[in-house]
Amino acid sequence: MIDVQRLRVLRTVAEHGSFNRAAAALRLTPSAVSQHVAALERSLGTRVVERSTRGVTLTQAGHIMVGAAESVAAELTHARRELDRLGTGRTRITVATFTSGGRLLLPGALARLTAAHPGTVVHVREAEPEESLPLVRRGDVDIALAYHFDGPLPGRPGRRTAVEWTALPADPLHIVLPEAHPLAGRQTLDIAELAEEPWVLGCLKTEAYLRRYAERAGFTPEVRGTTTDYFFACSLVAAGVGVSLIPSIALTPAPPGLRVVPVSPPVPARHVGVAVPRGRGDDPYVTTLVGALRDEAAAVRTCRGDLIDGIAH
Known part of the structure; x- marks a missing residue:
């Protein structure tokens, strides 16, 4: 035993x-x-x-x-929630999300969840994937809206995954320039063309990508602004502090005073998806919310192309 x-x-x-x-x-x-x-x-x-x-x-x-151990913990947490539901007649759903994805995708999806399952009690917590995916594995949250860049999902190597991952449309990164910048009229830009530009960084992960690319291209980016908030980074770009590399989800709605230019292929992107504990994918509440997030992401992808085109031209 x-x-x-x-x-x-x-x-x-x-x-x-x-x-x-x-x-x-x-x-x-x-x-x-x-x-x-x-x-x-x-x-x-x-x-x-x-x-x-x-x-x-x-x-x-x-x-x-x-x-x-993680599977057992998740099962026990699920059992406690089912007991709570039997006692109160209400189901609690806890969702972890990264900021920009939660701002754009989560509200509409949660509205569909509560419409389909009245009386659902929703708890939301902000968390980056390094935190939210372990929370899913332990059963501390029911769903995580997360992302990763190159390579596999964050997690410990050498063991089986304890989460089920549903991929949503990828979130490409774009170069963001002040609207008066000499390169603002370009259709695409290679990051190497901006080797002499100062940079504003809105996320440690995009900073890591930029520095890897810059190293391959033979330059070291001059960083004049560092934030953990893409919207703050956009305001610094508009103020002329530097240029930036920002996921398109964080560019919705269109920020004023900027021009957005697609990166020349290969295009860097965040791979966005929904993580749930393994074996919970057929839960009706989880199924409803995952489906709603997928629909929200597809709708955003459709209107995002028009939006980016509008900002770029």
Whole structure:
């Protein structure tokens, strides 16, 4: 018999990378954490962590058991919510979302959810994918509206995924210039053509993309503005502080004083999608909300092309 508490301890150790930090999170002693893990290893007959002076890392068996721990936690959370529904007659849905996607896609989708399922209690929390996808895996949220750039979804390598991912239309990045900029009339621009321009950055992930591209193109971007808000970044571009690289979702509605120019192929993009705990994809509330988000994204994609064309010309 595998002890659920020991699985919880292992999952926390995996999240924090050490017994000491896991102990602080669990309000246990490091010795107690170590004993829980050792007991789990004895019950399984195999090691789940490798111990070193630098901390602990999961073995292959450990990755499997952490995936199981997340599935168990998600099932227990779902069961508690079902019990709440039986007791109150109301269903609670918790949604995590990144800011720009939530602003544009989520309101209409939530309106459709509550119209289809009256009495649904909706909770929304803002979270970037690095936070929201683990929340889905643990069952702490029912749905996450998230994105990723190059490569796979954020997560720990070497173990099976505990989420189901529904892709929405991609969100291409565009070059944003002051409307009086000499290149504002171009149909497309290669980022290398802006090597001498100062830059305003509205997100750490687009900064990482820009710096990778700039390195390949042989230049180092001069950064004059850094924010975590694309809308603030647009206002700095309009003020002449620099140029920027911004996803098209964040350019809706059209910001004043700017020109938006598509990037020459290959076009960088955010890959937007909806994550739900594995096995929850057929829940009627989840199905309604995922379908509504897909429809909202398709509608935005249709009008976005006209909008970007309008800003660009």
